[in-house]
Amino acid sequence: MSILLHRVSDITLSEITAGPSVLDGAEALSRVYDFGKHPYFSWMRAPTTRIEEFRRSQAPYLHFVEHFSRALTAVLARVPTVERRLATVYENVVEEHGHGDVESTHRGTFAGYLRAIGLRDEEAARECPIRIAVAYQSLLDFCLVNPAEMGAAATGIVEYTHIKISTLIAQSIHERFWGDLDAQRHYRLHAEIDADHAVSLFALCEEGWKNPASARRIAYAMAYGVHVWWSLFDAMCPAEILLPSATDGIRPLLGGSGARAPLAPAPGDRRPCNLPVRMQHEGGAWQAGIATSLGPFGLVLGGVRPPPLDAAITVSIDGLFSAPLPIPGRVRSPAGEHGGFCVEFVLDNEARHAEVRNAVRALLATERTMTHGSGDDALHVV
Numbered sequence: 150m151s152i153l154l155h156r157v158s159d160i161t162l163s164e165i166t167a168g169p170s171v172l173d174g175a176e177a178l179s180r181v182y183d184f185g186k187h188p189y190f191s192w193m194r195a196p197t198t199r200i201e202e203f204r205r206s207q208a209p210y211l212h213f214v215e216h217f218s219r220a221l222t223a224v225l226a227r228v229p230t231v232e233r234r235l236a237t238v239y240e241n242v243v244e245e246h247g248h249g250d251v252e253s254t255h256r257g258t259f260a261g262y263l264r265a266i267g268l269r270d271e272e273a274a275r276e277c278p279i280r281i282a283v284a285y286q287s288l289l290d291f292c293l294v295n296p297a298e299m300g301a302a303a304t305g306i307v308e309y310t311h312i313k314i315s316t317l318i319a320q321s322i323h324e325r326f327w328g329d330l331d332a333q334r335h336y337r338l339h340a341e342i343d344a345d346h347a348v349s350l351f352a353l354c355e356e357g358w359k360n361p362a363s364a365r366r367i368a369y370a371m372a373y374g375v376h377v378w379w380s381l382f383d384a385m386c387p388a389e390i391l392l393p394s395a396t397d398g399i400r401p402l403l404g405g406s407g408a409r410a411p412l413a414p415a416p417g418d419r420r421p422c423n424l425p426v427r428m429q430h431e432g433g434a435w436q437a438g439i440a441t442s443l444g445p446f447g448l449v450l451g452g453v454r455p456p457p458l459d460a461a462i463t464v465s466i467d468g469l470f471s472a473p474l475p476i477p478g479r480v481r482s483p484a485g486e487h488g489g490f491c492v493e494f495v496l497d498n499e500a501r502h503a504e505v506r507n508a509v510r511a512l513l514a515t516e517r518t519m520t521h522g523s524g525d526d527a528l529h530v531v
């Protein structure tokens with residue numbers, strides 16, 4: 150079992166307050182607390198991460214969603230005038246509470262997302278683990294005992310960085326075939342609305358930002374909020390996690406490979422992918438196979454003799470490039486019941502990665518248009 154500890158670098162209050170606006174401070178912090186590099190999201194994007202594991206890791210987050218609205222309500226409670234409340238955090242609180250409709254609350258939409266990625270009711274009903282409770286409790290307590298501008302800074306940075314997190318998750322679900330459009334709704338919505346939420350919370354900090362002493366208090370609150378938030382995703386990491394490599398950020402740990410399970414059979418309602426692929430292992434003859442699933446980082450390959458786990462192979466996908474261009478890969482899972490195994494593309498520079506990613510996306514888009522005729526919202530399933 151390997152646990153990856155990741156520590157962000159330190160940032161001083163002077164560095165956070167160096168810019169003229171609160172948004173500059175948020176931007177400085179989000180460069181240090183870059184959630185795109187957080188181990189949880191590196192793990193989420195890794196080709197070997199299966200939906201079962203991802204779903205398990207997301208389930209307890211439901212509790213954070215339920216309680217985050219209480220921290221926002223605490224900020225609201227500390228704004229003295231009704232005009233200021235209405236002009237800033239009020240709309241966010243109302244929206245969190247679904248404008249009075251329990252299904253439309255953020256807890257409701259998140260529960261819908263969990264159901265869409267296959268969570269069973271009994272899993273959803275589990276009590277909140279302390280590793281999650283400590284995050285929402287810290288934010289709630291902070292907002293209750295500090296002035297509104299500090300609570301707004303602590304929750305505002307959560308909203309601000311959640312824009313990127315929502316985009317990352319929605320994109321991953323889209324590309325990895327992890328659920329239908331319902332599964333994407335919650336995060337797609339947040340990728341859009343959290344910018345407004347962050348701006349209206351930061352509006353409560355603008356006056357204080359003009360004075361150096363209160364700007365430092367606001368910067369402290371923002372740093373507090375983002376660190377609690379970062380730690381929450383640390384706490385959501387599964388016990389066994391992939392170590393991002395220096396080259397591609399998603400190469401799994403090679404030790405502990407015995408713990409890797411075969412791929413789960415695809416759900417019955419998933420449209421099968423059926424792309425001719427050729428595979429070569431250890432300079433042997435090319436074998437013809439079929440990709441039953443394809444994404445920017447790898448594919449599920451069937452119909453060939455499975456090489457050993459972690460074997461270096463070469464694959465060539467028909468129609469991916471104008472001329473046959475073999476892609477180096479590595480076997481990342483044992484063969485499942487139906488013979489399919491997971492292959493990660495192993496490319497040693499970002500330009501090659503981008504070339505393969507773009508070619509895969511273009512191929513999927515063509516297949517999707519041909520087979521389903523729908524627009525951007527269509528699943529990347531061929």
Ligand SMILES: [Fe+2]
Binds near residue numbers: 346
């Ligand atoms: Fe929000």
